[in-house]
Amino acid sequence: MQRGDGLIALDLVDDAIFADLPGDGATLVLCVGGAGDGGGKGGQWLGIVAMPAPTPFGHGANCVCCTPDGAIAAMLADLFRARVTGQRPWFARVMVVVPAALREGTRQALEENRVVVARYRPVWRLSADASGH
Incomplete structure (x- = not known):
């Protein structure tokens, strides 16, 4: 899943x-x-990380890390750091799993986040026609 560009493959599914x-x-x-x-069929993933639910005690209404899309980007940044520092096993791909109603908005937000696109390569552009998502 990793190419010569050094970016980590990033997929988004409902x-x-x-x-x-x-x-x-x-x-x-x-x-x-x-x-x-449910962990997917068979559950043979490198790891499954549940993103914590939003808290009512956030920084404020427009805080980037407190919005759902910003929180996903922040979590991806944390996972990247953990990978580099050896706190997590080396992974070649991250799959973000969201409720179906949030998929399109999440996709757009991730594609527009500069930190995410600097470290991750969205593969839904490559597989959208083939897999139906």
Whole structure:
């Protein structure tokens, strides 16, 4: 999943699709908003990380890290740091699992986040026609 560009493959699926996917042993899964609770088919993922639910005690209404999309980008940054420092196993791919209603908005937000696109290569552009998501 990693090419010569050094970027980590980043995929985005909704929880219904994720439920039928077998793990590949090299993908780290980030579950957002309670999505992906079942762990996918077979559950052979490198790891599954549940993003904490938003708190009412956030920084403020327009805080980037407190908005759902900003929180996903912040979590991806944390996972990247953990990978580089050895706090997490080396992963070649991250799959973000969201409720179906949030998929399109999350995709747009991730594509527009400069930190995310500096470290991750969105693969949904490559696979959208083939996989139907």
